[in-house]
Amino acid sequence: MIDAPAERRLLIRDLAQVVTAPGTAAPLRGSDLRDVSVVEDAFVLCAGPSIEAVGRMRDLGRLGGDLVEVDGRGCAAMPGLVDCHTHACFAGDRAAEFGLRAGGASYEELHAAGGGILSTVRATRAAGEEALRDAVRRHRGWMLRFGTTTVEAKSGYGLDRETELASLRALRANAAVPTWLGAHAVPPEFDDADGYLDFALAEVLPEAARLAEAADVFVEHGAFDVEQARRYLTACRDHGLRLRLHGDQFNELGAVPLAVELGARSVDHLEATTDEGVRALAGSDVVGVLLPASALFLGRPMPPARALVDAGAAVALATDFNPGSAYCESLPLVCSLAATQLRMTPEEALNACTVNAAHVLGRAERVGRLAAGYAADCVVIDAPDWRHLAYHLGGDVIGCVVQGGEIAWQR
Numbered sequence: 001m002i003d004a005p006a007e008r009r010l011l012i013r014d015l016a017q018v019v020t021a022p023g024t025a026a027p028l029r030g031s032d033l034r035d036v037s038v039v040e041d042a043f044v045l046c047a048g049p050s051i052e053a054v055g056r057m058r059d060l061g062r063l064g065g066d067l068v069e070v071d072g073r074g075c076a077a078m079p080g081l082v083d084c085h086t087h088a089c090f091a092g093d094r095a096a097e098f099g100l101r102a103g104g105a106s107y108e109e110l111h112a113a114g115g116g117i118l119s120t121v122r123a124t125r126a127a128g129e130e131a132l133r134d135a136v137r138r139h140r141g142w143m144l145r146f147g148t149t150t151v152e153a154k155s156g157y158g159l160d161r162e163t164e165l166a167s168l169r170a171l172r173a174n175a176a177v178p179t180w181l182g183a184h185a186v187p188p189e190f191d192d193a194d195g196y197l198d199f200a201l202a203e204v205l206p207e208a209a210r211l212a213e214a215a216d217v218f219v220e221h222g223a224f225d226v227e228q229a230r231r232y233l234t235a236c237r238d239h240g241l242r243l244r245l246h247g248d249q250f251n252e253l254g255a256v257p258l259a260v261e262l263g264a265r266s267v268d269h270l271e272a273t274t275d276e277g278v279r280a281l282a283g284s285d286v287v288g289v290l291l292p293a294s295a296l297f298l299g300r301p302m303p304p305a306r307a308l309v310d311a312g313a314a315v316a317l318a319t320d321f322n323p324g325s326a327y328c329e330s331l332p333l334v335c336s337l338a339a340t341q342l343r344m345t346p347e348e349a350l351n352a353c354t355v356n357a358a359h360v361l362g363r364a365e366r367v368g369r370l371a372a373g374y375a376a377d378c379v380v381i382d383a384p385d386w387r388h389l390a391y392h393l394g395g396d397v398i399g400c401v402v403q404g405g406e407i408a409w410q411r
C-alpha cells in the first residue's frame, strides 16, 4: 500500500496507454525527438499538484486516503499540452478581413493599408483591462478544451504604455506565461520604427520587464528590421527577459543569425527559412518554433520541419493563436498538420508540443512529461491509441483534461 499523503489524490486507472517522453533531457533533438515510452494497461496517480506515480495497473498497490478515480478504459493519457506561442490577449476579431483574404487580398497588403495587426490594436486599446482579462479567460478556456494546460501568450496589440502593461497583467491574471511583444508593429502615432522603439524602451520596458518573462519582436518588412530588432532585444536582455523572435515568416531577413548571435530562446515561424538558416539553427541552442496553422491559414509554404529535425535543430510546435494569421486554438490540429504537412511523426509532434515547448518556456523540469515529480497536467483522449491525437483530423478526441491535479475539463 502506497502511504496516503495529506493532499487529495487523483487516480486515472485502467488506461489502454500512457505515453510520454522518457528521461529528463530537454530540448529533444534529432532521433531523440522520436523517442516516446508507451505503457499499456496503465495508471497515472496525482497527489495534489504533482504526479506521484505512473505505471502498470498490476503494480498499483491499494490506495487509502482522499482519492478521486477516473475510469480510463479505452483511453490513452499523455502530458498536458504546452502551447509556447500564442497571441491570446486581444479584443475584437478580423472576420471581415478573413473574407477579404478569401477574395484575394494578401495579409501583407492588409497590414500595409493599416488593417491587419493595427486594426486589432485599435480594438484592444478601446477595450479596457477588465475586457482584456475576460478575453484571455475565454481564449484560455477554448485552449483547455483542446488539452492545453500550459500556455504562453504575448502582448503586442496595445503598443502604448497603458495597453501593453494592461495586456501583460491580463495574461498573468489568467496564469498564462507572459511575453512582452513590444515590437509587433509601429503604431500610427509614430512616424517610424526607431522613434517608436525610443519610446517603448524608455517608457514601457522597465515595467514590462517586471510583468513578463520574455520579449519578442516581429522581424519583417513593414515591421522591424534586424538592426532595430537587435537594439530592442539587447535592451530587453539587459532587463532579464528571455528573447524570442518572429522570423522568416514572409522574408528571410536575418532573424535566424540574430537569434543565434543573441542566444535567443527561440525563433518562430520559419516559413521562408532556407538551407543556410536550417544549418545555423542546427548548430545552435535556439529552438525553431513551427506554426503550421498560421502557414495553412495564410496559404503560405510550410516551414522546413523535416530538414530542421534531420539536421539536429531543436523544434517545438505551437498554434500561434491570434485573430489575423491563425485563429486556431487547437494543438491536436497542429499535431495533425505536423504529421500531414511537415512530415513529422506523431511521436515527434507530441514531444514538440510537450517537452520542447516546455523548454521554450523555461519549464521543462516541471511540465511536458508524465512522470513522478512533474506537474499533474494530463490529457486523456477518447481512443485506445495515443496517436489519434494527430490522426483524427479536427476530431473531437479530448475526453478529459487534468491541470494541477484537478479535473479542469471533462466531456
Ligand code: NIG
Pocket: 087, 116, 117, 120, 218, 246, 249, 294, 320, 322, 323, 324, 325, 326
Ligand atoms: O505570429 N506575424 C506577426 N504576428 C502574428 C500575427 C498577428 C496578427 O495578424 O494579428 C503572427 O502571425
Ligand code: FE
Pocket: 085, 086, 087, 246, 320, 322
Ligand atoms: Fe505569432
